[in-house]
Amino acid sequence: MYYVDPHIHMVSRTTDDYETLAKMGCVAVSEPAFWAGFDRGSVDSFRDYFRQLTETEPRRAAQYGIQHFTWLCINAKEAENVSLSRDVIAMIPEFLDAPNVIGIGEIGLNKNTKNEATIFLEHLELAIKYQQQILIHTPHLEDKHQGTRMILDMLQGDARIEPGRVLVDHVEEHTIGAVLDAGFWAGMTLYPVTKCTPARAADMIEKYGPERLMANSAGDWGPSKPTAIPDLVLELRRRGHSEAAIRRVVYENPLKFFAQSKKFNFSPPE
Numbered sequence: 001m002y003y004v005d006p007h008i009h010m011v012s013r014t015t016d017d018y019e020t021l022a023k024m025g026c027v028a029v030s031e032p033a034f035w036a037g038f039d040r041g042s043v044d045s046f047r048d049y050f051r052q053l054t055e056t057e058p059r060r061a062a063q064y065g066i067q068h069f070t071w072l073c074i075n076a077k078e079a080e081n082v083s084l085s086r087d088v089i090a091m092i093p094e095f096l097d098a099p100n101v102i103g104i105g106e107i108g109l110n111k112n113t114k115n116e117a118t119i120f121l122e123h124l125e126l127a128i129k130y131q132q133q134i135l136i137h138t139p140h141l142e143d144k145h146q147g148t149r150m151i152l153d154m155l156q157g158d159a160r161i162e163p164g165r166v167l168v169d170h171v172e173e174h175t176i177g178a179v180l181d182a183g184f185w186a187g188m189t190l191y192p193v194t195k196c197t198p199a200r201a202a203d204m205i206e207k208y209g210p211e212r213l214m215a216n217s218a219g220d221w222g223p224s225k226p227t228a229i230p231d232l233v234l235e236l237r238r239r240g241h242s243e244a245a246i247r248r249v250v251y252e253n254p255l256k257f258f259a260q261s262k263k264f265n266f267s268p269p270e
């Protein structure tokens with residue numbers, strides 16, 4: 001089955017991973033900007049990272065017939081450095097016209113601090129000014145519920161934000177309902193260590209239905225499995241879900257969400 005991974009950090013993955021994804025049916029990926037595992041020291045470091053996301057990765061993906069799209073921001077962890085964050089936000093428009101950029105992300109909260117919230121709101125202003133879609137990172141584990149609530153309040157507190165153009169990622173059983181009820185899209189992250197297993201994701205699909213719901217691997221430099229979406233496909237088949245129902249979650253939904261960006265020039269496989 002063809003599928004799309006709407007949240008995967010391919011800069012951290014090998015070329016062999018691209019080949020494996022292609023063999024498993026992956027035809028497109030979207031890669032949000034993210035923490036590199038260390039705090040970067042200057043705006044030029046981010047400029048080079050954005051060149052990697054807009055020039056190098058699309059070329060690497062294309063060798064395996066995978067279309068690569070990306071989102072730009074400074075992540076919540078580095079948002080503690082407010083002056084660097086402001087320099088990065090001011091530099092992002094240099095890249096917004098690159099052909100594979102489809103929005104601002106993954107922005108959000110990490111430890112739910114005041115500085116993180118300040119920079120989150122400044123990213124929202126950037127997205128509104130340039131009519132960009134938004135991809136949201138919600139915090140891990142014990143900070144998730146409160147952080148998700150704070151994020152939803154900030155999004156809903158701004159009438160200029162269209163919920164249908166916002167994807168809230170890393171939802172779990174205790175946050176998915178609030179995200180979907182407010183009209184946002186929700187992403188379930190399949191992760192071997194924290195976050196959600198294929199079985200838990202299948203339970204959430206059964207409980208909430210496929211509307212505005214998608215799944216991702218968030219494959220990155222930590223313990224993660226870039227082929228987690230095929231694992232979910234297998235779990236859903238095992239439970240007797242139809243091919244059409246599975247395809248909606250792993251292929252049609254991400255395409256429908258991304259297609260709201262004028263830049264999303266996806267060509268379906270022949």
Ligand SMILES: [Zn+2]
Nearest residue numbers: 032034106218
């Ligand atoms: Zn991520």
